[in-house]
Amino acid sequence: MQNILVLCTGNSARSILGEAILNRLGALRFQAFSAGSKPTGRPNPFAIALLDAKGYDTSLARSKSWDEFASPDAPKLDIVITVCDSAAAESCPYWPGAPVSAHWGLPDPASVTGSNAEIAAAFAQTYAALTARVEAFLALPEGLPPAEMKAALTQIGKMP
Template sequence: MTVHVLILCTHNSARSVLSEGMLNHLAARLGRDVRAHSAGSAPSGRLNPFALQALNAAGIDTAACRSKSWDEFTGPDAPPLSIVITVCDSAAAESCPVFHGGSGSNGAPPVKVHWGYPDPSNAEGGDAGKARAFELARQAIGYRMLQLLALPLETMDRAALQAALTAIGRS
């Protein structure tokens, strides 16, 4: 059974898009039945070009990427979410979306965790500085996604999954 992971950030244009791309790419490479989705509480409707550049430079196809509302994942046709990860950086005073659950497997709400990353869009140094910040964010996100994929997701109970995901967020 596919493990569906929703990654949220306010505008769904940078960090959540990097996360979706990395998790789907790594899951496919590792042969894991995990599917990432990303969304935002106030989607911008556009993807940050530096996010697309960082993913493309890593060999990740971005053709299907788009900025979308988290409302797409709350209806009856939404995939059964197991995990919801917010990636907005609270320290940067962004408003993080809150997922109200109820669509997890067997009707249980998904496990929720926060993995904050600084907004690479705010990097100094012009385009070169932003490109470097996006690449560093992609690498940091990839490291956590590899840790997530190392978990026995299909057999973990909610409490163990919550503890493991929280620990990954602290690393």
């Protein structure tokens, strides 16, 4: 089983959604985690509401620092995926195991202003985009060499 870390600066929206989707759709192949460089301290309520509505168990969802995954006793990471441009541009900690990294940048639904319906629609759009990317990821052959995995994940990150 591979360990995947989904990163975003605040670890409140996109990375929380990515972690949940990877754990549901890839349950037999992956264990996903999420973290942020500057965690907000709690998942965005719209992210939790969307996941709850789709039947996810959100009881363990939490906003946490990426430092948790750089410690010697942290899970060995196989893949690190950034989902926001600011996290992709930051200097990441050293990840034990030298995981494959890729960028799947998406607009931040937490930055959307407007009615609750408009904000919820932005979260639904992000969820749909992440789901499509995770499905494409799951369609890849297992056991790809690191360079091929990185190239494939980078291409997936360019999906709309």
